[in-house]
Amino acid sequence: MLTYEYNTEDLTIEEKKNGNDHEFTILIIKEELCEKLLEVRYFFENNDIHTDVLFYTHNKENEYHIIVRNDMYVSFLLLLFQHQLIQSLKW
Amino acid sequence: METQAYTAIAIFLITYAFIISEKIHRTIIAMLGGAAMLVFRIVDYEGALHHIDFNTLGLLTGMMIIVAITARTGLFKYLAIVSAQKVGGHPLKILVALSLITAIGSAFLDNVTTVLLMVPVTFSITRQLQVNPLPFLISEIIASNIGGTATMIGDPPNIMIGNKVEELDFIDFIINLAGIAIFIMIITIAILAFLYRKQVKTTDKLKKSIMNLDAADEITDKRLLLKCMIVLAGTIIGFFLHSILDIESSVIAITGAFILLYLVGESYIEDALEKVEWTTIFFFIGLFVLVSGLIETQIISLLADKALAFTGGDLTVTSMLILWMSAIASAFVDNIPFVATMIPMIQEMGYSMENIEPLWWSLALGACLGGNGSLIGASANVIVAGLAAKEGHHITFVKFLLIGFPLMILSIVIATFYIYLRYLF
Numbered sequence: 001m002l003t004y005e006y007n008t009e010d011l012t013i014e015e016k017k018n019g020n021d022h023e024f025t026i027l028i029i030k031e032e033l034c035e036k037l038l039e040v041r042y043f044f045e046n047n048d049i050h051t052d053v054l055f056y057t058h059n060k061e062n063e064y065h066i067i068v069r070n071d072m073y074v075s076f077l078l079l080l081f082q083h084q085l086i087q088s089l090k091w
Numbered sequence: 092m093e094t095q096a097y098t099a100i101a102i103f104l105i106t107y108a109f110i111i112s113e114k115i116h117r118t119i120i121a122m123l124g125g126a127a128m129l130v131f132r133i134v135d136y137e138g139a140l141h142h143i144d145f146n147t148l149g150l151l152t153g154m155m156i157i158v159a160i161t162a163r164t165g166l167f168k169y170l171a172i173v174s175a176q177k178v179g180g181h182p183l184k185i186l187v188a189l190s191l192i193t194a195i196g197s198a199f200l201d202n203v204t205t206v207l208l209m210v211p212v213t214f215s216i217t218r219q220l221q222v223n224p225l226p227f228l229i230s231e232i233i234a235s236n237i238g239g240t241a242t243m244i245g246d247p248p249n250i251m252i253g254n255k256v257e258e259l260d261f262i263d264f265i266i267n268l269a270g271i272a273i274f275i276m277i278i279t280i281a282i283l284a285f286l287y288r289k290q291v292k293t294t295d296k297l298k299k300s301i302m303n304l305d306a307a308d309e310i311t312d313k314r315l316l317l318k319c320m321i322v323l324a325g326t327i328i329g330f331f332l333h334s335i336l337d338i339e340s341s342v343i344a345i346t347g348a349f350i351l352l353y354l355v356g357e358s359y360i361e362d363a364l365e366k367v368e369w370t371t372i373f374f375f376i377g378l379f380v381l382v383s384g385l386i387e388t389q390i391i392s393l394l395a396d397k398a399l400a401f402t403g404g405d406l407t408v409t410s411m412l413i414l415w416m417s418a419i420a421s422a423f424v425d426n427i428p429f430v431a432t433m434i435p436m437i438q439e440m441g442y443s444m445e446n447i448e449p450l451w452w453s454l455a456l457g458a459c460l461g462g463n464g465s466l467i468g469a470s471a472n473v474i475v476a477g478l479a480a481k482e483g484h485h486i487t488f489v490k491f492l493l494i495g496f497p498l499m500i501l502s503i504v505i506a507t508f509y510i511y512l513r514y515l516f
Contacts, residue, residue, distance in 0.1 A: 021218075045211070048481075049481065049482065050210060050211045050214045050215075050478065050481075050482055051214045051218060051482045051483075054214070054215050054218055054219070056215070056219060056300075056304055057304065057305040057308035057309075058303045058304060058305060059303055059304070059305050060303075065300070067218055067219070
C-alpha cells in the first residue's frame with residue numbers, strides 16, 4: 001500500500017479506484033502549482049504511451065481530472081512527488 | 092527486347108517482390124533497386140535525376156514541416172473536444188464527429204500525420220466515456236483514406252498524379268474528386284455508425300463529464316497557433332491559385348514551411364526537420380529511379396500497348412480496368428510503387444487515346460480508396476493498428492478486413508458509377 005501526504009493549503013486530492021484505473025481529482029489552490037502539474041501532464045502526454053495517464057481540464061477553475069492506469073500508479077505519484085505537489089510518499 | 096530491358100524487368104520485379112514481402116524496409120529496397128538501375132547502366136545519372144519528381148518531394152517535405160509545427164499547438168485535441176461537446180457527449184455522434192475531423196484533416200494534411208494527431212485524443216475521450224476505442228479507431232482509419240482522396244495533397248497517389256500530369260492542378264482534383272469523396276464518406280460513416288451503434292454506449296453521467304471539459308486548455312500556445320493557421324491558410328490558398336500564378340505546388344509548400352519557420356523562430360527548425368519522414372522521401376526517390384529504368388528501356392510503352400490491345404483501346408473498359416485493378420492492388424500492396432508504375436503507362440496510353448482524363452481519376456480513386464481494403468492497405472492503417480496494439484487494443488488483420496474490405500468494394504462500386512456517368516456516358 002502506497003500512501004502520500006500533501007499540504008491541504010496548496011491543493012486537494014481526491015482518489016478513487018475505477019476498474020483497472022485510479023481516478024484523481026486535483027484542485028489546485030495555490031496558483032503557482034498549476035505550472036508544476038502542467039509539467040507532469042506534458043511528461044505523460046509526450047511519452048510513447050497514450051493511455052498511461054490521461055489529463056482532463058474541467059471548466060471549474062484549476063480543477064483537473066486524471067485517469068491513471070493501474071501499472072502507472074507508482075510512476076504518477078513519484079512524478080507528483082518529484083514536482084513537490086505531494087510532500088511525502090511511503091509504502 | 093534487348094538485354095537491358097530484361098535486366099530492367101528483373102531489377103523491377105525483384106525490388107517489387109521485396110517491397111511486398113516487407114522483410115526489409117521498403118525504403119532500403121527501393122533505393123537499392125534504383126541504384127541497381129544506375130549500376131547496370133539501364134539509366135544514366137542525368138536520366139535518373141530527370142526522372143526524380145522534385146515537385147512531389149518538395150510538396151511532401153513542405154507540408155510535413157508545416158504539420159510538424161502545427162501539431163505542437165494542441166489544435167486537433169481542441170477540435171475533437173469541442174466537437175464531442177457539440178454533440179452532447181453522445182459516443183456514437185462523437186464517433187461520427189471524430190471521423191469527419193479525420194477526413195477533413197486528411198484531405199489537407201498527410202493521412203499518417205492526421206491519424207497520429209487523432210489517436211491520442213480518441214483514447215482520451217473514449218477512456219473518459221468508458222467505451223471501447225476500437226470502433227472509433229477503425230472509423231478514423233477508413234475516414235482518413237476517404238478524406239485523402241478528395242484533394243491533390245491528401246494522399247501520395249494524388250500528389251504523384253497531380254505533379255506528374257501537367258494538365259491537372261489542385262482545383263481539378265477538388266472539382267473531380269471532392270464531391271465523390273464526400274458522398275462516399277457520408278455513405279461509409281452512416282454504415283459504420285449503424286454497425287457500431289450497440290458497441291459505443293455510455294452513461295449520462297459520463298456524457299456530462301465530457302461536457303465539463305475545458306477545450307481551450309488544450310491549446311498549448313495561442314500565438315503559435317495563430318501563426319500556423321495563417322501560414323496553413325495561405326498555403327492552401329496558394330494551392331488553389333498555383334496554376335493561375337504559374338507556380339509549382341512544391342514551391343508553395345516549401346515557401347509556406349520556411350515562412351512559418353521564420354515566424355516561429357529558429358528553435359523549431361531542428362525539431363521540424365526531424366519530423367519530416369525522410370524514409371518516405373527516399374522511398375519516392377528510389378521508386379522514381381526504379382521506374383525510370385522501365386521507361387528508358389521502352390517497357391512501359393510496351394505494357395501500355397498490351398493493355399490497350401487487351402481493352403481494344405476502349406476508354407470505358409480501360410477506365411474500369413484501371414479503377415478496379417488499382418483498388419484491389421492497393422488493398423494489399425503499397426499503392427505508391429503501384430501508382431509510380433501506372434503513371435507513365437497511362438501517359439503512354441495518351442499517345443493512342445484521345446481523352447485520358449477519366450483514366451487519371453480512375454487511378455486516383457482506385458489507389459486511394461483501395462487503401463481501406465485491408466489493414467496493410469495504407470500506412471495510416473498500419474500506424475493506427477500499431478498504436479492501438481501498444482495500448483492493449485488489437486485491431487487484427489481479419490477484424491479490419493471484415494469491415495474495411497466490403498466498405499472498400501462499396502466505395503469502388505460508387506466510384507464506378509461516378510466515372511461512368513460523369514466521363515464516359
